[in-house]
Amino acid sequence: xxxxxxxxxxxxxxxxxxxxxxxxRGAALAEARGCGGCHGPAGRSAVxxxxxxxxxxxxxITLQMILLREGLRQAPPMNQLAQGLEDQQVEDLAAYYAxxxxxxxxxxxARDAALYARGQALSAQMNxxxxxxxxxxxxxxxxxxxxxxxxxxxxxxxxxxxSQRRGTDTNMNAVMYNVPDDAIAALAHFMAQQ
Amino acid sequence: xxxxxxxxAGLLAALACLPGLAQAQQxxxxxxxxGREGSGMAATLAPHAPRLTVTPRDxxxxxxxxxxxxxxxxxxxxxxxxARMMAEGPNGTVFVGTRTIxxxxxxxxNADGTTRTRTLLQGLTQPNGIAVLNGSLYVIxxxxxLRFDNIEQNLDNPGSGVDxxxxxxxxxxxxxxxxxxxxxxxxxxxxxxxxxCNICDFNRDTxxxxxSFKPDGSxxxxxxxxxxxxxxxxxxxxxxxxxxxxxxxxxxxxxxxxDTLVRVRRSGEDHGFPYCVGNWADPGAPAQxxxxxxxxxxxxxxxxxxxxxxxxxxxxxxxxxxxxxxxIARRGSxxxxxxxxxxxxxxxxxxxxNVTGIEPFLQGFRDEANNRFLGxxxxxxxxxxxxxxxxxxxxxxxxxxxxxx
Numbered sequence: 001x002x003x004x005x006x007x008x009x010x011x012x013x014x015x016x017x018x019x020x021x022x023x024x025r026g027a028a029l030a031e032a033r034g035c036g037g038c039h040g041p042a043g044r045s046a047v048x049x050x051x052x053x054x055x056x057x058x059x060x061i062t063l064q065m066i067l068l069r070e071g072l073r074q075a076p077p078m079n080q081l082a083q084g085l086e087d088q089q090v091e092d093l094a095a096y097y098a099x100x101x102x103x104x105x106x107x108x109x110a111r112d113a114a115l116y117a118r119g120q121a122l123s124a125q126m127n128x129x130x131x132x133x134x135x136x137x138x139x140x141x142x143x144x145x146x147x148x149x150x151x152x153x154x155x156x157x158x159x160x161x162x163s164q165r166r167g168t169d170t171n172m173n174a175v176m177y178n179v180p181d182d183a184i185a186a187l188a189h190f191m192a193q194q
Numbered sequence: 195x196x197x198x199x200x201x202x203a204g205l206l207a208a209l210a211c212l213p214g215l216a217q218a219q220q221x222x223x224x225x226x227x228x229g230r231e232g233s234g235m236a237a238t239l240a241p242h243a244p245r246l247t248v249t250p251r252d253x254x255x256x257x258x259x260x261x262x263x264x265x266x267x268x269x270x271x272x273x274x275x276x277a278r279m280m281a282e283g284p285n286g287t288v289f290v291g292t293r294t295i296x297x298x299x300x301x302x303x304n305a306d307g308t309t310r311t312r313t314l315l316q317g318l319t320q321p322n323g324i325a326v327l328n329g330s331l332y333v334i335x336x337x338x339x340l341r342f343d344n345i346e347q348n349l350d351n352p353g354s355g356v357d358x359x360x361x362x363x364x365x366x367x368x369x370x371x372x373x374x375x376x377x378x379x380x381x382x383x384x385x386x387x388x389x390x391c392n393i394c395d396f397n398r399d400t401x402x403x404x405x406s407f408k409p410d411g412s413x414x415x416x417x418x419x420x421x422x423x424x425x426x427x428x429x430x431x432x433x434x435x436x437x438x439x440x441x442x443x444x445x446x447x448x449x450x451x452x453d454t455l456v457r458v459r460r461s462g463e464d465h466g467f468p469y470c471v472g473n474w475a476d477p478g479a480p481a482q483x484x485x486x487x488x489x490x491x492x493x494x495x496x497x498x499x500x501x502x503x504x505x506x507x508x509x510x511x512x513x514x515x516x517x518x519x520x521x522i523a524r525r526g527s528x529x530x531x532x533x534x535x536x537x538x539x540x541x542x543x544x545x546x547x548n549v550t551g552i553e554p555f556l557q558g559f560r561d562e563a564n565n566r567f568l569g570x571x572x573x574x575x576x577x578x579x580x581x582x583x584x585x586x587x588x589x590x591x592x593x594x595x596x597x598x599x
Contacts, residue, residue: 087247141243168243
């Protein structure tokens with residue numbers, strides 16, 4: 001599937017704008033580096049605690065890759081894998097994954113109606129949709145949450161709460177301050193089920 | 195507004211039904227929950243992130259810069275993602291701190307007038323506070339104070355520095371925990387301790403302060419209380435008074451409150467946060483107080499503009515009218531429906547130190563027609579030759595402003 005996409009992309013490369021050119025280079029780099037081995041061949045992860053990247057905003061992926069490369073966000077083995085990546089390569093990878101259609105992983109569990117409802121209520125109360133947008137598709141440096149892996153979301157929200165992770169600013173740390181595990185589980189389930 | 199009040203009431207009611215969250219609310223309300231009610235502001239405002247990858251020189255918005263007659267802008271250094279606060283060493287090295295990308299850069303001048311930029315330090319958490327004292331570079335990151343002696347002789351191998359964190363004993367909170375660092379005429383180091391929230395009930399002896407220390411971290415002195423989050427300060431070249439910029443809080447409305455210019459006439463006085471900004475009593479404060487109890491701002495700098503780095507002009511290159519006036523970098527708003535700031539202003543002072551006006555200096559980064567921005571000035575630095583450096587964070591560049599008759 002990736003090969004077909006690559007071929008099609010390469011065929012019309014000459015006529016494409018800069019962002020698409022970046023995506024073509026990024027596709028080749030992702031293939032060479034084996035990113036899909038963990039993040040999924042179409043950017044939808046089937047591996048526990050590994051995020052789906054398909055459809056994430058390019059700016060979000062770029063910023064996170066820089067934080068990983070600089071050792072400011074600890075997420076082994078990504079810190080080692082990001083070493084030596086040039087800025088342009090990071091932007092190419094970001095453009096590639098941003099160009100893929102977002103969607104849930106194949107192993108997504110069935111919806112738990114009660115947990116979903118609680119997550120929905122919490123999301124409304126905590127204004128998640130203000131920054132992540134009402135459909136949780138994200139923008140700029142703010143990630144796409146809809147359909148993300150539930151285990152990854154649970155892990156990440158706890159990291160923000162416990163000051164083990166930060167974004168490009170400290171707003172998520174402030175948002176998650178003192179939020180208990182059961183509320184995090186509900187939020188993660190709700191977002192994963194979008 | 196009524197709808198938002200209902201939502202706020204619903205939130206409280208819902209929280210009461212959730213044992214875990216209700217308990218958390220009592221312990222310390224999260225920042226998002228406080229002070230947002232009734233602002234009437236668009237529901238999708240969010241902070242802007244700086245670009246952390248290198249921006250090529252030909253993509254920098256040099257051509258957009260507008261200055262008063264006689265002034266010229268050039269690119270002093272570029273390819274320095276996240277460039278923020280600046281300090282100049284005795285040999286002319288310009289050190290540049292950052293926040294998100296965790297680096298400190300060193301810019302030196304080549305014989306041909308071009309510059310060379312090194313990444314001096316990396317992997318630090320928001321190393322925004324930098325100053326050079328007696329040949330030593332001081333760097334304050336979140337809850338970390340480092341000193342690099344003889345730094346200009348060791349630019350290729352700065353080492354890990356002397357860790358002075360324990361001596362300074364600064365609070366560990368990350369939110370609004372980034373620092374501005376200034377040298378006082380008394381040889382002390384001056385910095386800020388921001389409030390770890392938007393607006394909340396906090397310890398007014400440990401947060402929302404301007405503080406000073408001896409260079410070894412001892413003898414902490416509170417210079418000003420009730421200063422929400424200052425990320426810029428300087429001392430008047432003649433009177434020695436401490437002046438500082440201060441960021442107003444979010445979600446109170448598009449046009450309230452203003453960022454302010456703080457003048458510290460006597461150490462330890464109270465400038466009003468979280469209760470008042472000037473004569474505006476904040477309805478989101480934990481208690482209502484009479485604003486006449488507090489020091490009044492020397493000037494209002496505009497709502498949500500993010501007034502940050504500021505320096506008195508003590509050079510001789512610019513016309514005499516600029517002497518002892520204050521250049522102020524306004525990084526630009528996020529919590530406002532129409533953009534505001536994204537420029538450098540001049541606060542004009544009379545002989546008694548009263549502010550007589552705030553005038554535009556560097557403009558052109560705010561694109562009014564499209565409500566977008568081309569750059570975010572974060573700090574200004576008066577060089578020994580009298581030129582003015584402007585650090586632009588969004589695309590990682592330092593501009594140099596000169597004046598010719």
